[in-house]
Amino acid sequence: MFQKSITRVENRILASLPAGEYARLLPHLKLLTLEYKQVLFEPHKPLRYAYFPEDCVISMVSTVFDKTIVEVGLAGRDEMVCVATFLGANSTPHRGIVQRQGRALRIKTNVLHDEFRRGGRLQELLLRHTQALLVQVAQTSVCNRLHSLESRLCRWLLMMHDRVQADEFVLTQDVISMMLGAQRTGVTETAGALQKRGIISYSRGRMVILGRQKLEETACECYWIVSEERDRLNGIRPTHHPLRSQSH
Amino acid sequence: MFQKSITRVENRILASLPAGEYARLLPHLKLLTLEYKQVLFEPHKPLRYAYFPEDCVISMVSTVFDKTIVEVGLAGRDEMVCVATFLGANSTPHRGIVQRQGRALRIKTNVLHDEFRRGGRLQELLLRHTQALLVQVAQTSVCNRLHSLESRLCRWLLMMHDRVQADEFVLTQDVISMMLGAQRTGVTETAGALQKRGIISYSRGRMVILGRQKLEETACECYWIVSEERDRLNGIRPTHHPLRSQSH
């Protein structure tokens, strides 16, 4: 088995570790490339690995009955995937799917759990991340209830945009509709409107963000609430958003 | 300050502690009665106390702009309130409101955090509870997106029913509508239909559950998904629900 050498870590959680802890973890981290649509874990199945995204993006989705799926969380280089491992669950009701192809660092769940129990900086970072995830999921819940498809679509595109760190990514309307828990035809209409306004451009699964600012203006407050709380918990100076002082 | 003596603990998390840890925690626990609509913490304000409900019920709500509020989590004697304390956040974007008057054990956040860091059984229990909470919030998110007002109302009534451990409780339609993020008039219609079917009975803020089973049949799958995962994580033998084998 050939192991690529890990020169520089892009994942924010791992990058925040003190040298000692990082060195102890390093032998257990395996750098690999996750492919688009790859399934990392299945609902109610034993969790073998946790993942620290480098430049890939992972969706945690809830499976409703057989086919219907809805996203409950999105993870990129600021996050990690499989909080259940150190929260003491050997499975979750959710599925982990690669939303954008890219690199991630993989670790065995029991190794991570052991390291977590040592109670060092890693534990603190993972716990703070859990709180950020909780806020993300809670806000998505509110958003799902109160906001229009257009707002939700814009918010989701912004979240993806942050995580892929590129203006272009692979994304079909069918996938979007599943993530947002909406009809595909509704996404076509809404995305079409955004394209007409020159905010995005897409064609057969190739999505391009053209007007980030317009996207922010059209998205709901939820985007900022989650972003600011995540940055705050990660000790990153918050980027105040332009709309907060607006009247509603 | 008169402190009631704590004879028997009803809160499941505390009740699961080994004698030693419980004894160490006991001097810091204050038994008090929380009043209906009492606010336990405000969004983005420092968290002073965490709460272990005995027979009260606490709602965690997200405040959207000024007035609009939506519930993101519900806690009773199987849960605790303020996971943020041990997750390393000194505040949350949510508000904690007493949904049903009753007893709770209160503890200072820094004391709980210190005890958490000792890494004993308490830590394990709190972490498992966090996973259960995460599942609850995630499922609520899905529910908010996919399910009808009637299903969601039934689910919420079931969750309340479990936690109050009584067939009758104080609950106005206005409060319900806020928790569910719906119109008050819509709740009136839906609740009226349930009352006609003899499932519930209500009058001016007094809600009575008459047909628990009918309620379970009308609620969505979300109720069972959350309940079973919570029981599983708490090491309670799962109560298999009657609809799982049904065709959808």
Added chain:
DNA sequence: AAACTTCCGTACGAAAACGTACATTTCAAA
């Protein structure tokens, strides 16, 4: 080149919930 699959556009009736206004009932305070 033909057949096929995937992705996107559009149309349209149906259903659910929204937003609002106003009436009624019931309980509590003055």
Added chain:
DNA sequence: TTTGAAATGTACGTTTTCGTACGGAAGTTT
């Protein structure tokens, strides 16, 4: 007892999204 506030009932036009069907365009496979 009167007054008023809180809780509930009802009605109705509007909006949004659903659910479904069909068609076309753009790649891909055979």
